[in-house]
Amino acid sequence: MAYADQQMSGNRVIAIIIVALVHIALGYALVTGLAYEAASKVIERVTTIDIEEPPPPEEPEDEPPPPEPDNAPPPPVAPPPPINIAPAPPPIRTQSTIPPPSPPALRIPPPAPPAPPPPPAVSKARGASPKGQAGWARRIQSNYPRRAEREGTEGSVGVNVTISPDGRVSACSVTRSSGSSDLDSAACDGMTRYARFDPALDTAGNAISDSYSTTIVYQLN
Incomplete structure (x- = not known):
């Protein structure tokens, strides 16, 4: 009896739970359906509202233009401010490597002008010339050969002498004979012993040998 009552109580609890779940499901479905229906009606009511646009305003009649002022000065116009456009700075170019x-x-300097030729050197060349000729000529004539003087022989002897750089006669030869060997010999001997000369010079002024020709006259008083 107690076991049957206990089983019966359990079945009742289960039935109550099932009935509660059914009521909850029906309530949920009812609430959801009512909400959907209410929302549909609101949407339909919102979409079916007609909005009447107000009539456009009437255009005003053309009004006459305002009278223009007589000789009204034009409004002052301020000049536009100057625009200072600074030129863009030139781009700066940098080099990574500095070229050598x-x-x-x-x-090459122009060649120097050629040096002018030196002036020609003054030539110092000269021939031998007698030095104190009157004195040594008188001594030669006074040395009259003795035999020619005894015989009264007179004559002229032409001689050519070689003059050394020291101005003395180094050689003598008869170029024209007097006809007397004594007078010819006496003439060359006298020139060699007594004749003196200024020696000849070359272009540089150095004394050189030279020759000289003259005539010795032998005449008795």
Whole structure:
């Protein structure tokens, strides 16, 4: 009896739970359906409202233009401010490597003008000339050969002498005979012993040998 009552109580609890779940499901469905229907009606009511547009305003009649002022000065117009447009700075170019300096330009100076030729040297050349001729000529004539003087022989003897750089006669030869060997010999001997000369010079002024020709006259008083 107690076991049957206990089983019966359990079945009742289950039935109550099932009935509660059914009521909850029906309530949920009812609430959801009513909400959907209410929302549909609101949407339909909103979409079916007619909005009447107000009539456009009437255009005003053309009004006459206002009278223009007589000789009204034009309104002052301020000049536009000057526009200072600064030029853009030139772009700065940088080089990563510095090129080597270029070699200096080679300037070849013009050739120097040729030196003027030296002036011609003054020639100092000269021939030998007698030195104190009157004195030594008188001594030669006074040395009259003795035999020619005894025989009264007179004559002229032409001689050519070689003059050394010291101005003395180094050689003598008869170029024209007097006809007397004594007079010819006496003439060359006298020139060699007594004759003196200023020696000849070359272009540089150095004394050189030279020759000289003259005539010795032998005449008795």
